[in-house]
Each structure stands twice: as C-alpha cells, then as structure tokens.
Amino acid sequence: MAATLTRPRPGRSRLVWRNTIAGWSFILPNFVGFALLTLAPVMALFYLAFTNWNVFGVAEWTGLANFRRMWGDASFWTALRNTLYYTVLHIPLTMAAALGLALLLNRRIRGVGFFRTAAFFPYITSIVAIAVVWNQLFSPEYGPVNAFLRAVGVHSPPGWTTSADWSMPAVVIVGTWREMGYYMLLFLAGLQTIPTQLYEAAKIDGATAWQRFRHVTIPGLRPTTFFVVVMLTIGSFKVFDLILVMTEGGPGQSTLVLSQYIYQKGFVENQFGYASAVSIVLFAICFGVTAVQFWINNRRENR
C-alpha cells in the first residue's frame, strides 16, 4: 500500500476507480440477489403498509387506515401481548440455562465433547420433528411429562398445549430446550476470553466462588451477554414456526403471535396491505429494541 500511496495524484484517482470496479465486481453477483430479494422488499414494506391491497386488485393508497384498523383490532393486541409474553419468559430462561450449561462445561472433565455435542443437537433439528415429539411428550393423559409430574405428587398436572393457560409455557419450554445449546456455545466462547490471571488474583485476595463469579465472570462476559440478549430478543419477537407446528396459535388465541398473525392476514386471508402494516410493527419493535440495547451498551462501555 505504501508504494501506491506515494504515487502522484492522477495515479491515485485511477487506483480508486480501479478499486471501485474491482470491489463491485466481487460484490455484484451476491448484491443483485440481495438487493432484489431483501433490500427492495424491506423498502416496499413502507409503501404497502399504507395501501389496501388484496392479491388480485391494485394497491390503493389509504393512508393511515390500516394503522387505525390495527388500533381497534383485538386479535392484533392479543398477538402483540402473546409475543411479549413469549419474549419475557423465553429470554431469562434461555439465558440462565445456556449460562448454566456453559459454566458446567467450561471445565476439564471427562466426556466434555459429548456433552457439548448433545446440548447443541436440538438446535439443528427440524422444528416439525421437534414439535411432534414434544406434543407427544406433553400429551396430558399419556405423555411422559405428566407421568413424571404425577409420580412426584402433582395431582392434576397441566394440560399443556391443550390448555389456554399452559400452552404458552409449553411452547416456551420447547423453545428454550431447542436454543439453549446454541447460546451455550456463545457463552463458552465468551468464558474462554476471560484471562485466567483474573481468577487467580481474585483467589489470592480470598474471594469465594460466588464472589469470583459475581466480580470476574459476570463482568468478563458482558460483551457476550449483550450479544446474546440482542439475538434472543430478535429471535423471540419473530417466533413462528415452532408455534405454528405445535399449537397453530391455539387453543383459542392463547399462542397467537405477531409473525403468525402477519402470515394469517397475508397468506391465508390475502390482505397484503393490512399484513404489511402489522409487519411494520414487528419491524419497528425489533429495530427499536436492538437500537436501545446498542445505545445502553455503548454508554456502559464509555463510562
């Protein structure tokens, strides 16, 4: 680079020009697909949401009508509430399980490779297979989950996916089971970036195991935790496949979530305009939450 930088000016601008051509020619094959199939649709969303459009007609500009309709749409609010419910339950559970597993597996123990593989396996298994198996396990009468609960003395165990009160917890349990291995890997990677000298120093100072966890591990994991929270939030807000296959949003509307409502309005009822308006809400929430988390993180780091 040094040689090229000291060249006289005309050569430099030619270099910039040449680099631009070269850079774009590398990016172009991917960018054509990306721009057409991702960027363009994201932008089109902000037009569609203000139209009334079903499949065969023409998009008709209706201003804020879709959003006014959403305001009075009880199903939309149910979907939003359920999405928040899922998120609020899913994030801490998964974090705790993933961190716990990571701490257990961040040691020189026999079979550590097997344990890590086992923990990660659910994450790469298809949702459909997972959903069927868990629906069997959760079967109120004959399923092993309730058999176990009865064995430990629960007289009337929950009806899980057949009960409006327990369907969401059931889905959250499966979601947590599926994802904890993935976040465990992220935590494991994070744990190994903490310098071992810190632990030694803390021990010399007489810190107990809990104090070392509290004052060395937790601060050391901060960047990882931040990343995990961001990913978990986006993941929770867009939860869909699992619910569609396990409960189809039911019983009643007890597990109806935003993504599913978008799917329902758009692809089942062909109300593209209205579905786009709901999409914007999902988009805004994810974007907003991520932005806030980045802001908090930056402020903390600058302190």
Added chain:
Amino acid sequence: MTTIGLTTPAAPATMDGPATPAPGRRVASRGWRAAGYVALVLAVVALLLPFYWMVMSSLKTNSDVFTVPIKWVPDTLVWRNYVDIWQRSDMTTWLRNTLLLSVLVTLLQVLTGSFAAYGFARIRFPGRNLLFLAYIGTIAVPWQSYMIPQFILMSKLHLSNTLWAIVALQAFGAFGVFLMKQFYETIPEELSESARVDGLSEFGIYRRIMLPLSRPALASLTLLTFVTTWNDYLGPLIYLRSPELRTIQLGLRTFISQYNAEYALIMTGSVLSVLPVAVIFLLGQRHFVEGIATTGLKG
C-alpha cells in the same frame, strides 16, 4: 494452513478438544464436582430424552406408543414402520426436493457469499462501508416482517410455486457474506499485498490465496447453510403449494395431519427427516462450532 501461522478466528469452544480449565474452579471440592456431574447428567437426559422418545416410538407398534405405564423399551422392534412409510407417503419426492434445494442454495450462498466477502474485506472503495451496513442491517430485521412484499415480488417474477423461489430466497442472504468477511479479515493483509506486488489480479488473489486459506470457514458456511435450508419450514410453506414440490418438512407436516393417529409412523417420518442432518452434524460438528463462534449468527 498452519504453515503461515494462521489460526482460526475465535473458535475456542471446540466440542471435542479439552476445555481450557477455568482455574477458579479447578480446586473445587469433591462435593461440588459430584454435584456438577449430577447436574450435567440431568441436563443431558433432558436434552436427549425427546430424541430417545422419537427413535423408540418409531420402532413400536402404534398402540404401544402411548401406554400406562410408559414403555421405555419396546417389546419387539417394529422395523416395518420404516418400510411402511415409504409406501404410504411421498418420502422419495420430499427427500429429493429437499436435497436438491439444500445443495443448490448452499452452492450459491458459498460461491457468491465468499466472492462478495472478498470485495468487502480486501478492496477499499467509496461507499463500501455503507453498502456493508445494509447487509448487516437486514440480519437484525426478522424475515417475517418483509415476507409479504417479498412474496408479491416473487409472484410478479412468476417464481412462486417453483423450487426457484426457495433458491432465490435463501441463496443471497447476508449471512454468508458476513461469515466469510469475518474470516478473511483474520488473514494477514501482507499476504495479498505481496501477491499484488507480484502482479496477481484481485481475482487471482481470491482464487489462489484466499479460497484455499479459508477452507475451514467455507466448511462452516456450507454446513450451516445446508442444515438451515434442509430444516426450513416457513419458506416452503409460503412458496411451495403443489404436492410434488413439497420438501421433507412440508411433507412430514401434511403426513401428520393426514395420519394423525398413527403415532409410530409419524415418529418414523420424523426420524427420517432428522437423520441426514444428524449424520452431517456428527461428521462436521467442529465446523458448526467454528461458524457460530466466528459470527455468532445462523440462518
């Protein structure tokens, strides 16, 4: 690989290698150690029990799947289920479609993704950062929020209800570009500089230096993309309406609603849908971990 002292970026959490001990815990008392093991064993049972149930149920007679008390081991193993399902479903079509899609998507994603990543990682030109920001931005946006306009577009292009829709949908994601860029940036700049001085073109550098060096990252990307495409449910659900286009996930789902009381057969189908991925995972688990440790992202 290692001859030039290159190390894989941020892949400390290997699955088989011994863990770096966290010294804070090394001298933990015997009691804590035992408690740790008990907790681990419990966690693993909870993690693997559903898979055990799936495999065992697929080898039971239908009436034996749900019994009180639960039969953890079937009286006789009913291998017939694995013959029956081929006769009673379009398993061959489903698997063929899924395999075709997974291979095609993976090829395109790896090729165009690594190519673009080189442009982002190594060539400096105006607007590069802004362009990359657009790529990153879409990772944080859930696909569900723009699936409607995307669907309209695909319909206009007459791609909906064709396998091409899924290829178009999955092959150009930001994920591959991101993963490969992260990796390329760990390769010392001096390498490409000296190649440039020797008169190698940018394409030559990519082809002759970067590609061979990035084999581990390419393997990660290949595995992650393949598995994601294989397991995708929502994409095919929206785009593939004809029965002969069904993927294994869609096929299994329709099979379940058609034969909803045939618990054993349904489990057989589930095992068959998981099996290819399980094999791939076990063969390449190291690369899965690397891919995730490099980017922290998937899908």
